[in-house]
Amino acid sequence: MSQTPNLPHWKVFEELREWFLANRRPLPWRENPTPYRVWISEVMLQQTQVKTVIPYFHRWMEVFPTVHALAEAPLEQVIKLWEGLGYYSRARNLHEAAKMVVAEHGGELPADPVKLSKIKGLGPYTIGAILNFAFHQRAPAVDGNVSRVLARFFGGKEVQIDQILPKREPWVISEALIELGALICHREPACQSCPLQQECEANRLGMQKELPRKKKRAKATLLYRTVGVIRCGESYLLKKGEKGKIMADLFEFPFVEAKVEPEHAKEKLEKLLKLSLKYVGSLSCQHHTFTRYRAHLYPYLFEAEEKSENHLWKTIQELSPLPFSSGHRKILKQLLIHENITH
Numbered sequence: 402m403s404q405t406p407n408l409p410h411w412k413v414f415e416e417l418r419e420w421f422l423a424n425r426r427p428l429p430w431r432e433n434p435t436p437y438r439v440w441i442s443e444v445m446l447q448q449t450q451v452k453t454v455i456p457y458f459h460r461w462m463e464v465f466p467t468v469h470a471l472a473e474a475p476l477e478q479v480i481k482l483w484e485g486l487g488y489y490s491r492a493r494n495l496h497e498a499a500k501m502v503v504a505e506h507g508g509e510l511p512a513d514p515v516k517l518s519k520i521k522g523l524g525p526y527t528i529g530a531i532l533n534f535a536f537h538q539r540a541p542a543v544d545g546n547v548s549r550v551l552a553r554f555f556g557g558k559e560v561q562i563d564q565i566l567p568k569r570e571p572w573v574i575s576e577a578l579i580e581l582g583a584l585i586c587h588r589e590p591a592c593q594s595c596p597l598q599q600e601c602e603a604n605r606l607g608m609q610k611e612l613p614r615k616k617k618r619a620k621a622t623l624l625y626r627t628v629g630v631i632r633c634g635e636s637y638l639l640k641k642g643e644k645g646k647i648m649a650d651l652f653e654f655p656f657v658e659a660k661v662e663p664e665h666a667k668e669k670l671e672k673l674l675k676l677s678l679k680y681v682g683s684l685s686c687q688h689h690t691f692t693r694y695r696a697h698l699y700p701y702l703f704e705a706e707e708k709s710e711n712h713l714w715k716t717i718q719e720l721s722p723l724p725f726s727s728g729h730r731k732i733l734k735q736l737l738i739h740e741n742i743t744h
Contacts, residue, residue: 413600414567414574420596421577424584426451429458436510436535437468443530444491444522451583457486468508472499480650481724487691489651494522512536533572539563542575546582552613553586556602624696625660628653628729629670630736631678633705636714637736638674642726647692653729654700666701674712678703684735689728700732702739 425431428451430442441461445454464482465471471479476496483492498521502510510531511517517528529542541562543551551560566574585595590609592598603609631638631654640655642648657669663680671678684700708714715723717740725733 413597416596417577417581418570418573421573421580425576425580426584429455429462434534436512436531438462439531439535440510440523440527441495443527444495445486447491448488449486453486457483468499468502468510471496472503472508476650477724481722484651484724484730485727487727489647489649491522493650497521498523510535512538514540529575533575537570537572539566539568539571540575541566542579544579544582546580546586547575547578548582549613550578550582550586550597553590553603553609554597554601556606556608557612557614558602619693621690621695622693624658624694626656626696626698627659627661627666627669628656628698628700628732629666629674629678629703630654630684630700630732631670631674631676631703631705633708633714635716636708637717637720638676638705639713639715639720639723641713648726650724651726651729652723653726654732656698660697660699663701666699667703670703674709676709676712677706679706682739684732684739687728687731687735689726689731691727696728698728698732700735 428442430438442454442458445457445461461482464478465474474496476493479492479496480489483489486492501520502508506516510520512532514528514532517523517531523531526542526544529540532538532540533542543562547562551562562575562578581595581597585591592601592604592609595601595604598604603612629638638655639652642651642653644650655670655674657666657673659669661669663683667678667680670676680701681704682702684702687698687700689696689698717737720733721737
């Protein structure tokens with residue numbers, strides 16, 4: 402059993418609070434922290450950098466300003482707006498959750514942790530963030546930034562955040578801890594600028610780089626895929642990701658799991674698609690990282706003798722508005738340039 406660390410003096414919270422109010426970033430979701438805006442921002446920020454999220458958040462709020470607007474939108478529009486953020490299950494969960502909030506709560510997120518926990522996609526951190534920043538409740542909201550700050554401040558000893566949050570404006574301290582981890586107490590901490598440096602155990606012991614203790618990361622799995630950009634007349638062949646798969650609801654060009662020369666690619670794709678193909682050229686290799694995979698995509702251009710009704714065909718004009726996986730969006734951009742040059 403870990404020893405209970407000494408809890409910080411109230412003056413520490415005052416110092417942290419003053420630092421936060423003077424240094425907090427003017428992030429768009431902080432301007433009007435409604436439960437809906439906090440919810441969307443926190444889901445977008447999962448596994449994604451703040452600078453990447455900001456333009457997506459602005460676009461999202463323009464198109465889906467309310468829970469009702471999101472719930473009523475077609476899923477394809479939601480996925481399209483999310484395109485490029487990755488981890489697309491987040492977008493699907495948001496869409497399903499919005500429908501649930503409309504059906505069960507009249508379109509308003511409840512200020513109750515038990516009710517929030519029953520909404521699809523809401524985990525402990527997101528629930529804590531909504532309760533803290535939107536409803537000003539005393540609730541734990543521990544992300545990677547907060548975990549890092551606490552591990553260093555208490556010298557690696559275990560501590561529950563609800564043990565240390567003050568009674569006065571705990572939501573301010575919760576957000577201040579997140580901000581401190583993002584701006585000061587990152588992997589290479591700027592201890593000289595930290596408002597907690599005098600009381601920080603890791604700083605006292607010179608253990609900032611050892612804490613928090615790092616977990617071993619799994620290496621990325623390499624994928625080599627030969628992609629068939631197949632044209633018949635004015636249309637191109639696409640496939641849509643199946644439900645339950647990583648790329649569910651996203652469009653891609655057909656591919657085989659191998660790096661092969663054009664002739665072998667032709668044979669494999671003909672067998673896969675039951676089509677007769679003619680090789681006509683290639684596009685440059687593209688790289689795409691998603692979840693734990695690093696994919697190398699090798700796109701070849703083919704012409705099909707005839708369309709099969711079993712496949713999905715779209716004209717060049719219909720391709721861009723569709724939600725593509727990031728790697729295949731790169732291939733599409735090349736294709737559009739190629740089409741402009743050759744036609």
